[in-house]
Amino acid sequence: xxxxxxxxxxxxxxxxxxxxxxxxxxxxxxxxxxxxxxxxxxxxxxxxxxxxxxxxxxxxxxxxxxxxxxxxxxxxxxxxxxxxxxxxxxxxxxxxxxxxxxxxxxxxxxxxxxxxxxxxxxxxxxxxxxxxxxxxxxxxxxxxxxxxxxxxxxxxxxxxxxxxxxxxxxxxxxxxxxxxxxxxxxxxxxxxxxxxxxxxxxxxxxxxxxxxxxxxxxxxxxxxxxxxxxxxxxxxxxxxxxxxxxxxxxxxxxxxxxxxxxxxxxxxxxxxxxxxxxxxxxxxxxxxxxxxxxxxxxxxxxxxxxxxxxxxxxxxxxxxxxxxxxxxxxxxxxxxxxxxxxxxxxxxxxxxxxxxxxxxxxxxxxxxxxxxxxxxxxxxxxxxxxxxxxxxxxxxxxxxxxxxxxxxxxxxxxxxxxxxxxxxxxxxxxxxxxxxxxxxxxxxxxxxxxxxxxxxxxxxxxxxxxxxxxxxxxxxxxxxxxxxxxxxxxxxxxxxxxxxxxxxxxxxxxxxxxxxxxxxxxxxx
Amino acid sequence: xxxxxxxxxxxxxxxxxxxxxxxxxxxxxxxxxxxxxxxxxxxxxxxxxxxxxxxxxxxxxxxxxxxxxxxxxxxxxxxxxxxxxxxxxxxxxxxxxxxxxxxxxxxxxxxxxxxxxxxxxxxxxxxxxxxxxxxxxxxxxxxxxxxxxxxxxxxxxxxxxxxxxxxxxxxxxxxxxxxxxxxxxxxxxxxxxxxxxxxxxxxxxxxxxxxxxxxxxxxxxxxxxxxxxxxxxxxxxxxxxxxxxxxxxxxxxxxxxxxxxxxxxxxxxxxxxxxxxxxxxxxxxxxxxxxxxxxxxxxxxxxxxxxxxxxxxxxxxxxxxxx
Numbered sequence: 045x046x047x048x049x050x051x052x053x054x055x056x057x058x059x060x061x062x063x064x065x066x067x068x069x070x071x072x073x074x075x076x077x078x079x080x081x082x083x084x085x086x087x088x089x090x091x092x093x094x095x096x097x098x099x100x101x102x103x104x105x106x107x108x109x110x111x112x113x114x115x116x117x118x119x120x121x122x123x124x125x126x127x128x129x130x131x132x133x134x135x136x137x138x139x140x141x142x143x144x145x146x147x148x149x150x151x152x153x154x155x156x157x158x159x160x161x162x163x164x165x166x167x168x169x170x171x172x173x174x175x176x177x178x179x180x181x182x183x184x185x186x187x188x189x190x191x192x193x194x195x196x197x198x199x200x201x202x203x204x205x206x207x208x209x210x211x212x213x214x215x216x217x218x219x220x221x222x223x224x225x226x227x228x229x230x231x232x233x234x235x236x237x238x239x240x241x242x243x244x245x246x247x248x249x250x251x252x253x254x255x256x257x258x259x260x261x262x263x264x265x266x267x268x269x270x271x272x273x274x275x276x277x278x279x280x281x282x283x284x285x286x287x288x289x290x291x292x293x294x295x296x297x298x299x300x301x302x303x304x305x306x307x308x309x310x311x312x313x314x315x316x317x318x319x320x321x322x323x324x325x326x327x328x329x330x331x332x333x334x335x336x337x338x339x340x341x342x343x344x345x346x347x348x349x350x351x352x353x354x355x356x357x358x359x360x361x362x363x364x365x366x367x368x369x370x371x372x373x374x375x376x377x378x379x380x381x382x383x384x385x386x387x388x389x390x391x392x393x394x395x396x397x398x399x400x401x402x403x404x405x406x407x408x409x410x411x412x413x414x415x416x417x418x419x420x421x422x423x424x425x426x427x428x429x430x431x432x433x434x435x436x437x438x439x440x441x442x443x444x445x446x447x448x449x450x451x452x453x454x455x456x457x458x459x460x461x462x463x464x465x466x467x468x469x470x471x472x473x474x475x476x477x478x479x480x481x482x483x484x485x486x487x488x489x490x491x492x493x494x495x496x497x498x499x500x501x502x503x504x505x506x507x508x509x510x511x512x513x514x515x516x517x518x519x520x521x522x523x524x525x526x527x528x529x530x531x532x533x534x535x536x537x538x539x540x541x542x543x544x545x546x547x548x549x550x551x552x553x554x555x556x557x558x559x560x561x562x563x564x565x566x567x568x569x
Numbered sequence: 570x571x572x573x574x575x576x577x578x579x580x581x582x583x584x585x586x587x588x589x590x591x592x593x594x595x596x597x598x599x600x601x602x603x604x605x606x607x608x609x610x611x612x613x614x615x616x617x618x619x620x621x622x623x624x625x626x627x628x629x630x631x632x633x634x635x636x637x638x639x640x641x642x643x644x645x646x647x648x649x650x651x652x653x654x655x656x657x658x659x660x661x662x663x664x665x666x667x668x669x670x671x672x673x674x675x676x677x678x679x680x681x682x683x684x685x686x687x688x689x690x691x692x693x694x695x696x697x698x699x700x701x702x703x704x705x706x707x708x709x710x711x712x713x714x715x716x717x718x719x720x721x722x723x724x725x726x727x728x729x730x731x732x733x734x735x736x737x738x739x740x741x742x743x744x745x746x747x748x749x750x751x752x753x754x755x756x757x758x759x760x761x762x763x764x765x766x767x768x769x770x771x772x773x774x775x776x777x778x779x780x781x782x783x784x785x786x787x788x789x790x791x792x793x794x795x796x797x798x799x800x801x802x803x804x805x806x807x808x809x810x811x812x813x814x815x816x817x818x819x820x821x822x823x824x825x826x827x828x829x830x831x832x833x834x835x836x837x838x839x840x841x842x843x844x845x846x847x848x849x850x851x852x853x854x855x856x857x858x859x860x861x862x863x864x865x866x867x868x869x870x871x872x873x874x875x876x877x878x879x880x881x882x883x884x885x886x887x888x889x890x891x892x
Contacts (some may be wrong), residue, residue, distance in 0.1 A: 285815055413797030421642055424803045441797040
């Protein structure tokens with residue numbers, strides 16, 4: 045073998061090594077997901093998340109942050125649940141029946157125990173609903189519930205003061221009415237409730253290192269199929285660029301991103317990007333009490349001057365959907381294409397401004413300048429689009445801490461305030477804080493433009509049947525668009541989930557970001 | 570050494586007082602600033618693209634139509650960077666000027682009047698110097714709003730105490746000098762003594778401080794804009810560009826590299842200018858920075874002693890004219 049040949053072979057080997065070394069750190073993750081054989085039990089899944097539960101920790105009765113909801117929806121169960129197309133499915137309740145307009149009866153499973161070994165029964169359901177109605181989060185969802193009683197060891201009956209068209213939606217929403225144990229939860233200290241879990245879910249929180257991670261371990265008492273994973277560690281990465289780096293280095297096997305463009309980059313690195321439902325509206329709330337937006341024609345011109353598809357395609361790089369209230373990913377969402385003042389018409393917008401006597405109105409929009417950077421291009425692009433109709437949109441970047449009083453105490457605001465909304469249990473709950481007295485975004489009291497919408501909202505809440513409810517929700521959306529009671533440039537998913545499907549098998553994300561797929565997922569050993 | 574004696578010595582040595590030439594620091598600093606000014610003028614009057622509307626495809630790389638590519642909203646990066654540099658230059662220059670005017674006024678008063686006036690002003694200055702500039706700018710932004718003008722106002726006030734302190738010291742040293750006393754005895758009013766006799770003699774530290782503060786303002790403006798509290802969208806700002814485009818750094822790295830370079834360039838330009846002015850107005854034995862090479866520096870070191878003796882500084886020059 046001559047020297048030249050050896051040199052050639054060595055050079056080729058070096059070239060191959062260099063080339064393989066230059067590929068992504070998760071090169072083994074590249075390629076489509078191939079089943080790696082039968083499920084294997086054991087292992088710890090590391091999941092990178094961009095946010096840590098905040099106020100109220102993970103207390104299922106108090107916490108309302110999305111970061112807490114996604115942990116709680118693994119650790120706790122609800123009476124009913126929904127599949128991705130919105131069809132209601134049994135969970136802790138096996139059957140449910142509306143006996144009359146004001147009464148619902150639920151039959152419960154009799155083979156469920158909480159993580160501490162206490163058996164689950166009707167008393168726990170009564171305790172959970174009464175505790176929630178008595179000042180828990182989402183208590184307003186139970187405003188027409190008069191009482192709940194145990195009518196058997198495993199049967200509960202709900203009594204209402206008026207028909208409640210939202211009840212079934214709320215009971216089946218995965219992040220709303222978690223069931224806690226009267227003995228375990230009732231006997232726990234506030235700190236225990238906020239940092240540990242004692243639910244009926246497949247995994248339970250056993251450790252929370254503040255600012256670092258939350259560890260969930262398999263619930264040995266779980267009533268469903270035994271989960272495969274031993275534990276799941278949710279690691280916190282407040283900076284999503286760092287999370288992307290962790291994904292690319294293979295430090296985490298799955299991750300949730302708020303920013304869709306970063307999730308796409310993770311997909312490029314070989315991760316599987318789950319399809320995500322647009323459950324979160326980039327809502328812009330209106331102050332109609334003063335300023336140019338008090339005039340309905342200016343509001344309509346504003347709505348007409350927006351090219352929502354361009355906002356979705358360019359400003360959000362396709363990681364969003366055209367939407368109104370409720371958001372496009374909600375089962376009760378209207379088709380935005382059919383809504384009035386929703387398709388761009390700059391000439392009509394100019395005409396309306398002329399009619400309003402304000403051909404060049406100046407409108408100020410406040411947005412959270414220090415968070416949700418992925419949404420900021422939407423506001424900049426809106427500014428460009430509105431300029432074409434003669435509307436000057438001044439953008440006011442405001443820290444979250446300064447915007448917070450607007451949605452906690454209903455403090456007054458500039459002409460417009462952009463606050464990405466949280467997913468709600470039922471369609472009408474999106475407009476409730478805007479239209480009903482006491483609502484934190486409600487500046488429409490006494491305004492005739494919102495009168496009809498308010499009546500429709502109240503009617504919908506009291507709808508006796510799901511069909512009647514759906515019809516009223518449609519009418520409400522049309523009326524809200526007609527009067528331009530809220531501006532929605534786009535809707536986005538709560539999280540974009542990515543996972544390394546060569547390592548995490550059997551996982552599929554769900555439309556309600558509850559990660560219920562973890563119950564049946566396993567790690568390739 | 571009195572001025573008269575110095576002149577006599579210079580004459581005895583057979584050399585006329587000679588003003589030092591501007592050094593490379595000055596020229597490079599001034600050159601960068603002049604370049605940005607020219608670019609800003611060009612962009613203001615004949616921009617190749619509208620900086621606020623799409624001018625291509627989003628996140629495109631450099632091409633003939635978009636020299637430095639485009640951002641996520643397809644706006645031309647070159648045009649926006651030039652506007653960002655202009656805004657930063659304007660804010661740093663105007664902020665430093667405001668600080669200089671306010672600070673110098675109080676520094677001159679404190680130094681000239683002395684006594685309790687001096688004590689009160691300087692204690693206030695001490696207190697203000699203890700405040701972190703970026704924090705004060707943030708608070709001012711919250712109170713009077715964001716944008717270039719509030720920034721100039723906030724940063725001008727933040728840096729004014731520094732000017733006051735720098736101005737006061739030479740005034741104290743000079744207020745007992747003969748030419749000041751002569752002016753006082755001739756019945757010249759105090760305000761005129763300060764403006765016409767003292768101020769021209771303390772311009773050296775003022776100029777240097779001005780350029781140095783401007784350099785700091787460039788960085789603070791970038792930091793505030795990065796935090797979303799400086800220049801507001803859609804007005805281009807290098808700091809905000811870095812914050813906005815970090816999410817695209819793997820797709821289009823130029824989007825954060827270029828604004829970073831603009832910030833470095835501007836800050837360095839002001840610093841070089843400060844250094845160059847320092848060397849010109851009050852030459853040091855060892856120049857802090859020289860582009861002329863080690864060899865040349867070594868040879869010039871031999872003659873520097875002579876230069877020190879022969880070339881009077883700017884303030885003694887002015888002093889001469891007073892006498």
